[in-house]
Amino acid sequence: MLHETSILQQKWVRILPHIIDTVLLLTALLMLYVMHMSVLEHDWLLSKIAALLVYIILGMVALKRGKTRMIRAVAWCAGLVVFLFIVSVALIKNPAGFLVWIF
Secondary structure, three states, X not given: OOOOOHHHHOHHHHHHHHHHXXXXXXXXXXXXXXXXXXXXXXXXXXXXXXXXXXXXXXXXXXXXXXXXXXHHHHHHHHHHHHHHHHHHHHHHOOOOOOHHHHO
């Protein structure tokens, strides 16, 4: 994306992010259903799902919607941070994720 290569015009490259995002959302919802969990009971789940939605939006900006290369690069970096946040929330089961160690 930052190098504006021709691979970005291939159909599978344009479709794959949507498939990945859909799978991530569906697995989150399926986990809630299978484990009989509620986001109201487990605040870390709500945090994780909200961060997943932010991750998807940042991905859209980074890959397609960003008007300039700088905006796309910032969205990509922010997406990486949000991804690490999602992983940290999942590992420590705290809605603040890695932020508990910073603040």
